[in-house]
Amino acid sequence: xxxxxxxxxxVIQTGAVAGAAGLTLPTYLxxxxxxxxxxxxEGSSVTLGFNVPQxxxxxxxxxxxxxxxxxxxxxxxxxxxGGLMNTFSSKALQGNGILGKKVEYVTGDTQTKxxxxxxxxxxxxxxxxxVMITGxxxxxxxVAVQALCQEAGVIFMAGLTHSNDTTGKDKKxxxxxxxxNSYMSGAALAPILANNYGTDRKAYHLTADYNWGYTTExxxxxxxxxxxxxxxxxxxxPLTQTDFSSYIAPVxxxxxxxxVLNHYGGNMVNSLTNAVQFGLxxxxxxxxxxxxxxxxxxxxxxxxxxxxxxxxFGSTNWHWSLQDEGSKAFxxxxxxKYGFPPSQAAHTCYVQALLYADAVERAGxxxxxxxxxxxxxxQFDGMGNGPTLYxxxxxxxxxxxxxxxxxxxxxxxxxxxEIVEVTPTSQVTYDASIFGGELGSCNPGA
Numbered sequence: 082x083x084x085x086x087x088x089x090x091x092v093i094q095t096g097a098v099a100g101a102a103g104l105t106l107p108t109y110l111x112x113x114x115x116x117x118x119x120x121x122x123e124g125s126s127v128t129l130g131f132n133v134p135q136x137x138x139x140x141x142x143x144x145x146x147x148x149x150x151x152x153x154x155x156x157x158x159x160x161x162x163g164g165l166m167n168t169f170s171s172k173a174l175q176g177n178g179i180l181g182k183k184v185e186y187v188t189g190d191t192q193t194k195x196x197x198x199x200x201x202x203x204x205x206x207x208x209x210x211x212v213m214i215t216g217x218x219x220x221x222x223x224v225a226v227q228a229l230c231q232e233a234g235v236i237f238m239a240g241l242t243h244s245n246d247t248t249g250k251d252k253k254x255x256x257x258x259x260x261x262n263s264y265m266s267g268a269a270l271a272p273i274l275a276n277n278y279g280t281d282r283k284a285y286h287l288t289a290d291y292n293w294g295y296t297t298e299x300x301x302x303x304x305x306x307x308x309x310x311x312x313x314x315x316x317x318x319p320l321t322q323t324d325f326s327s328y329i330a331p332v333x334x335x336x337x338x339x340x341v342l343n344h345y346g347g348n349m350v351n352s353l354t355n356a357v358q359f360g361l362x363x364x365x366x367x368x369x370x371x372x373x374x375x376x377x378x379x380x381x382x383x384x385x386x387x388x389x390x391x392x393x394f395g396s397t398n399w400h401w402s403l404q405d406e407g408s409k410a411f412x413x414x415x416x417x418k419y420g421f422p423p424s425q426a427a428h429t430c431y432v433q434a435l436l437y438a439d440a441v442e443r444a445g446x447x448x449x450x451x452x453x454x455x456x457x458x459x460q461f462d463g464m465g466n467g468p469t470l471y472x473x474x475x476x477x478x479x480x481x482x483x484x485x486x487x488x489x490x491x492x493x494x495x496x497x498x499e500i501v502e503v504t505p506t507s508q509v510t511y512d513a514s515i516f517g518g519e520l521g522s523c524n525p526g527a
Contacts, residue, residue, distance in 0.1 A: 118448045119234035119526030120212045127182040127447065129154075129434070130189065130211030132202050132226060133240065137193035138320065138347040139218035141381045142426040146216055146240055147188065148419055149427035153434035156414070157184045164414035165435060168407040168463035173442035180441060191217055193320070195225035202226045206233050212447050213238060215433050218346065218426060220244030220293035227256035234526020236449045238433040241426045243345075243377055244293040245300070248477035249516025254523040255449055257456055257476045259436065260429045263293070264511055266376045266396040267300030269482040269504035271308055273394060278339065278372055280309035285337035287328055287352060289344050290317040297343045301376050313337045318344070318352070325352040329359045338366040341374045349375060350385035357389045378485055380424045383497035390487030390497060397483045399428045399465050400500055408465040422495050432464050436471070450523040468506075474513035475520065482509050 122128075131150045134143035156164045159176035166174050178184050187209040189201025198217060205211040214230050215238040217223045223242035230237035231253040239247055239258040243266070248258050274282075284305060288294040294317070302312050313335050318328055329352070332340055340361060344352050356362070356373060364371040375382075378395030401412045401422035411431065415423040423431075440455035441447055457473035466480040484502035491497050 117525060118450075120206065120210045122182055122210075122212060122447055125182060126185050127179055128209055128211050129184060129186045129437075130202065130205035130209065130214040130216075131186055132189045132191055132198060132205065132214055132216040133430075134193045134218050134222075135188075135190040137191075139193045139241075139345070140347075141385070142218040142241055142346060142379070142424065143191070143216075145381065145424045145427040146218065146430040149415070149423060149431035150186065150216070150434055152415060152418055153431045154184045154186055155418075157435070157438055161418070162414055165407055165411050165432065165464055168410045169435065169439070170462040171439050171443070173439050174435065175442075179438045180445070180447070184438070187211060191219070191222045191226075193219045193222065195219075195221050198222040199225050199229050202229055203233070206230075206235055211235065213437055215437070216240040216430060217242060219291070220247055220296075221291045223247050223258075224251045224292065227251070227253050231255045231521070231524055234449060234524045236437060236452050238437050240430045240433065242293070243297065245296040245516050246292050246518075248475045249296075250518035252475050252518045252520050254453060254476075254521045257433075257436075257453075257471065259433050259471075259478045261396075261398050261480075261482055261509070262477070263296040263300040263376070264516075265482050265504075265509035266297065267304035268509045268511075269396050269484050269502070270301065270374070270376060270394065271304035273484050273502055274305060274374065275308045277394070279369075282310045282339050282369070282372075283313045283335075283337045283367065284310050284339040284341050284374075285313055285332050285335050286315040286341045286343055287325070288315060288317050289348055290319055293345070294343045297376050298341075301341055301343070301374070310339070318348070320348065322348065323351055325355040326359070328352070329355045329361070332356075332361065333359070333364075336367070338369045339372045339374060341376065343376060345377055345379075346382060347385065349382050353386050353389050353393075378498060379426065380422070380495065380498060381426070383487060384494055391489050392487055394484065394486045394501070397485050397498070398425045400425065400483055400485060400498060401428075401495075402498075402500060403465060403483075405465060405467065407463045411465065428465060435464070436461075448525055450525050453523045470506075472513065475518075477513075479506050479510055481506055 191198035218241040237256040375395040444451035444455040469480040482504040
């Protein structure tokens with residue numbers, strides 16, 4: 082396995098985005114320089130680009146993503162125990178790289194900033210010859226990098242991105258998402274919230290001020306208002322915020338009896354901690370116990386928030402306690418290598434790396450248009466969450482969604498969430514047209 086430029090951070094290369102013409106690539110990277118598409122691999126190896134937040138509020142997720150990518154490369158090259166390659170319903174991967182070429186990789190630091198993420202992705206494409214870019218833990222980053230990959234003529238396999246926009250209004254033919262989205266969280270959470278807290282509730286939303294926060298707030302508001310809840314306020318908070326005390330205080334005067342934290346990563350850890358410090362969870366409002374909801378959960382966030390997560394509901398894409406054969410295989414592989422269970426960020430990134438490699442094998446080509454065709458409407462199993470469809474209309478995966486809550490009596494620092502509902506795919510499936518946007522045509526970079 083080859084590690085290259087492990088911590089290069091957003092080095093900007095010359096070559097600007099030139100409208101519909103896309104990136105102005107160096108001559109040796111232009112499609113007319115080789116086999117009809119950008120960065121067609123030559124020789125005995127192929128380079129993938131792993132673009133993750135190594136600094137910033139989502140750095141914990143980024144670190145786990147990078148661990149997962151390194152494990153995927155190891156497995157693709159025939160090392161380790163093979164992980165999910167042993168349970169994956171497709172048997173195209175043989176552990177001899179991709180199409181017989183050894184998998185190498187380069188990395189970049191998105192910093193959870195769209196401009197930095199685009200710069201690092203551009204560098205990996207132009208300087209390092211990456212034929213595929215993957216990663217990220219922010220929907221703003223995902224949308225920006227996906228657009229760049231469309232222009233450059235490479236495949237983008239999104240990492241942790243939950244906004245509806247990624248495969249909605251901002252979807253691209255060269256982009257693909259395994260992770261679930263805000264709509265799915267709302268659809269899965271609403272019945273559980275109604276059953277546990279009733280249908281007569283007043284909700285106050287604190288929302289991260291970027292597109293993920295907006296679509297998550299919208300999804301939860303729509304689903305909870307449909308069951309009778311009233312939204313009394315919705316306040317935007319900066320992504321860079323670390324102390325949320327000034328945002329929590331007004332909640333106490335609003336008449337709300339539920340606080341919905343549309344925050345992720347370190348933002349959620351800090352806002353939940355502040356909410357507990359203000360005593361919200363001990364309040365009785367409107368003759369009801371005050372409740373807090375975290376629409377998008379992760380094990381890493383639960384660990385950061387500690388005992389504050391006890392009893393709090395949320396949704397998640399995947400959890401290490403699942404007992405299907407794929408999940409158990411991944412937990413075994415990851416745990417053996419790193420000494421602790423993987424997060425949902427690690428899982429979705431590992432799976433995306435294998436899905437890309439498998440599509441190349443099935444297509445018999447690294448050409449992004451051939452790879453895209455192999456992924457569209459691809460049905461698979463054995464990767465966790467049960468049978469999954471990569472829908473061709475919007476490049477969104479559809480699979481079961483988990484509703485979880487913080488454990489009252491955890492047995493370890495990793496055993497902090499319990500699955501309370503496995504929401505079937507049918508309950509979270511929607512028409513591809515509802516979020517708008519045009520998928521467009523695949524760009525091979527020619």
